[in-house]
Amino acid sequence: MTGYVLRRLWQSAVVLIGVSILVFAIMHLVPGDPVRQALGTRATEAAYQAMRERAGLDEPLLTQYLDWIGSAFTGDLGVSFRTGRPVMEMILERVPATVSLAAAAIVVALLIAIPLGTIAALKPRSPVDWFATASSQAGLSIPDFWMGIMLILLFAGTLGWFPSGGYVGLTSDPVGWAHHLVMPAVTAGVASGSILTRFVRSSVLEALGQDHVRTARAKGMRRRDVLGWHVLRNALIPLVTVGGVQLAYLLSGVVIVEIVFAWPGLGQMALQAVESRDYPLLQGSVLLFAVIFLLVNLLVDLLYARLDPRISYVGAAK
Amino acid sequence: MTRVMTVTPRNRRFPTILRFRAWRWGAAVLAASLALAACDTGEGVDVDGDEEGTAGDAPEGGTLIAAIGGEPDQFDPHVTTAHVSFQVLENVYDTLVAPDAEGEYQPSLARDWSTSDDELTWTFELRDDVTFHDGSDLTADDVVYSYNRIIEDELANAYKFSEVDDIEAVAEHTVEITLNQPTPALLDNLGSHKGLAIIPEGADEDLDLVTEAVGTGPFELGSPEASGVTITAYENHWNGSPTLDAVEFRYISEATTALTSLRAGDIHWTDNIAPQAVEDLQGDEEVELGMSPSVDYWYLALNQEREPWDEVEARQAIAYGIDREQIVEAAQFGAATINQTAIPEHNLWHHEYAPYEHNPDEAASLLESAGVDEGQQLDVMVVQETEGVQIAQALESQLADIGIEVTIEQEPESTWLDRQSEGDFDAFMWSWVGNLDPFGFYHAQHVCDGGLNFQGYCNPDVDELLNEAAGETDQDARKELYDQAAEMIVDDVSYLYLYNPDVVQAWVPGLDGYEVRPDRATEFENVTLPE
Numbered sequence: 092m093t094g095y096v097l098r099r100l101w102q103s104a105v106v107l108i109g110v111s112i113l114v115f116a117i118m119h120l121v122p123g124d125p126v127r128q129a130l131g132t133r134a135t136e137a138a139y140q141a142m143r144e145r146a147g148l149d150e151p152l153l154t155q156y157l158d159w160i161g162s163a164f165t166g167d168l169g170v171s172f173r174t175g176r177p178v179m180e181m182i183l184e185r186v187p188a189t190v191s192l193a194a195a196a197i198v199v200a201l202l203i204a205i206p207l208g209t210i211a212a213l214k215p216r217s218p219v220d221w222f223a224t225a226s227s228q229a230g231l232s233i234p235d236f237w238m239g240i241m242l243i244l245l246f247a248g249t250l251g252w253f254p255s256g257g258y259v260g261l262t263s264d265p266v267g268w269a270h271h272l273v274m275p276a277v278t279a280g281v282a283s284g285s286i287l288t289r290f291v292r293s294s295v296l297e298a299l300g301q302d303h304v305r306t307a308r309a310k311g312m313r314r315r316d317v318l319g320w321h322v323l324r325n326a327l328i329p330l331v332t333v334g335g336v337q338l339a340y341l342l343s344g345v346v347i348v349e350i351v352f353a354w355p356g357l358g359q360m361a362l363q364a365v366e367s368r369d370y371p372l373l374q375g376s377v378l379l380f381a382v383i384f385l386l387v388n389l390l391v392d393l394l395y396a397r398l399d400p401r402i403s404y405v406g407a408a409k
Numbered sequence: 410m411t412r413v414m415t416v417t418p419r420n421r422r423f424p425t426i427l428r429f430r431a432w433r434w435g436a437a438v439l440a441a442s443l444a445l446a447a448c449d450t451g452e453g454v455d456v457d458g459d460e461e462g463t464a465g466d467a468p469e470g471g472t473l474i475a476a477i478g479g480e481p482d483q484f485d486p487h488v489t490t491a492h493v494s495f496q497v498l499e500n501v502y503d504t505l506v507a508p509d510a511e512g513e514y515q516p517s518l519a520r521d522w523s524t525s526d527d528e529l530t531w532t533f534e535l536r537d538d539v540t541f542h543d544g545s546d547l548t549a550d551d552v553v554y555s556y557n558r559i560i561e562d563e564l565a566n567a568y569k570f571s572e573v574d575d576i577e578a579v580a581e582h583t584v585e586i587t588l589n590q591p592t593p594a595l596l597d598n599l600g601s602h603k604g605l606a607i608i609p610e611g612a613d614e615d616l617d618l619v620t621e622a623v624g625t626g627p628f629e630l631g632s633p634e635a636s637g638v639t640i641t642a643y644e645n646h647w648n649g650s651p652t653l654d655a656v657e658f659r660y661i662s663e664a665t666t667a668l669t670s671l672r673a674g675d676i677h678w679t680d681n682i683a684p685q686a687v688e689d690l691q692g693d694e695e696v697e698l699g700m701s702p703s704v705d706y707w708y709l710a711l712n713q714e715r716e717p718w719d720e721v722e723a724r725q726a727i728a729y730g731i732d733r734e735q736i737v738e739a740a741q742f743g744a745a746t747i748n749q750t751a752i753p754e755h756n757l758w759h760h761e762y763a764p765y766e767h768n769p770d771e772a773a774s775l776l777e778s779a780g781v782d783e784g785q786q787l788d789v790m791v792v793q794e795t796e797g798v799q800i801a802q803a804l805e806s807q808l809a810d811i812g813i814e815v816t817i818e819q820e821p822e823s824t825w826l827d828r829q830s831e832g833d834f835d836a837f838m839w840s841w842v843g844n845l846d847p848f849g850f851y852h853a854q855h856v857c858d859g860g861l862n863f864q865g866y867c868n869p870d871v872d873e874l875l876n877e878a879a880g881e882t883d884q885d886a887r888k889e890l891y892d893q894a895a896e897m898i899v900d901d902v903s904y905l906y907l908y909n910p911d912v913v914q915a916w917v918p919g920l921d922g923y924e925v926r927p928d929r930a931t932e933f934e935n936v937t938l939p940e
Contacts, residue, residue: 123823127830130490130565135860138563173482175619184635240665248669255670256661258636353661355480355635363480368823 199280208291230285502606549578597846
């Protein structure tokens, strides 16, 4: 098991280096000069050159890359062009808000997907199934900016139940934190929940058709026990896979939801970095997103073994 | 996990493994979020409704909550060029002089100034009662340090000092500035905005100016966070302590969210108003709307180094071919003031001159005399997600009527800027913001070798007028020169000026002491919250 984990971590490191080269190359291939953008049109040529030099942009690309990746290994992701602050500090500052939103959104998604998908699978082609499928289609089709704005207009504007936007730190005010979290989490969670509903439905349906389920029923096991013991547990594996991807996606920032709810997450910051061609900040953010995806995937694979005793990674370590 | 709770909440025979797993799933998610949220470094934004600053119930003093359209890039006044940064810094720093609402320069940190007979030496007398937020006194050395920092480090506003030879502290509160040529626009160069702020000597070494500030302004900068920043009253401000206890700036980039927050009483003030919302807000009792034509302007520039736009008739044809009212309606929903020159009315440098009206026939005959064929292509380069896109769309249909085929090229700002500086365009649409002195409005954009003359305009008569005006110290004579130059620039269509967008801001009814300014400066010094 430990061997397996180590091997996966090693593979992840290789992937990360690949990602870092790709990100670096793409950023520098995209037209647009970050220095001109940061200084505006009025800056003198000398000011322009001075900033290019400060930012190390006058060095050859390979030197720039090696400098960056070398420091990245020591946890130093460089300094943002636009803000002049360390990239690591800027990312860490936004981690709490991002994790809060991602965790709450995935909870919302599961709260929607598991009941809805299971009920739909238990009564396939019934009105319940039709309703579940239709509402998951609707949940996927509704643009999140529209849904967010509608929630704001209704629950913040008309009813005044929730604040219209903003973020409050959990440690400074837990109630305010939860209060501010509800609407963004629902907005982000509905789309993920809709995707997950379909997977729950199909995997529960598949599990229901398996021989051991028929056997369990035949031997007179109670319906709900069959569902709990034999169906849901088997159905969980695909759910964990897709849920993991959704969680990673949420963790790397839900840009639209963050903008609508003035949520200081990583997505907004990365978008801003793209717009201003803030190479260090964007490279750092994308590297972080890659780490998130790799780690979540690793955790998902490890969870398989926990969920399904037939899966074992012991052999793989040899 | 939901399944467990909703379907069989009391079923003791429910498989324990699944139940345990489900519980652990939830616990893991919760624990992770708690653990990570616990390393939260900041206090975040105040809870709406729980704070003293909430709209509606604030007594004297109190905290004003202002929503601005984005996160400031940084708080170093000499480095940043972002409007949102200056919205905060406006209240934290001071300059030697500062413009009033008409664009005329008034004393600020300098109580008086004089010019030598040859116009090459300016002497500024500083107030002697000014202290920085750290308690130290303002002296001439601080002024010298601040300006030299901008010049020597080649910071964003270094270009404003191109006529400055030397800055010297000649007495504790006296600064002497020596110029290489008479510069009537010097006050504008030293005071147009807080990018020319005075910081204490050595501040660059002693402080991290990106996130910290020691200014002389009415408010002190608190520690910035990802969602907002709070500034608190500086009791010893030279112009008296501000009426408010504090101003909390929140970064809300979505205009609908900002407006709903204002209506719900979560915030007191915002300038993040979508133009299309203005008409509805005008009759709205829940919101007070403040509007004024800004000093910003939108214009179209035709590349005069490309055929057929090197012909003045061809450019004038475009000027007659456009319908400004329709453009203002399309791009700003009417929240703008049409202007055929750059400087808006209410500004002391404004000059009324409007030779063009929408006249497709005139346009067609001008095109004919310029030898432009029907179906002439015109690629208009705009920055994506700006009003420029809507202007270009209106332009596309209007110019189709006179036989010009417009193609709109939307580019990200950084690419747009590259292409502009390389001259790689037929025409571009852009705006200038924040100019106050006519030198800033006209000079570098229209003199033959001007640094901002990307359109390739060159008229020796205009050069002569602009160069003379740049050194003319008599205000009336100077205005006369700029008026003449402006007329020629308009006649030659160096820029095709379109309109001055309105500054649109909104606040809760009952908020007092706030003035909407044409230069968009947001001063909260004298504001009182509603009872």
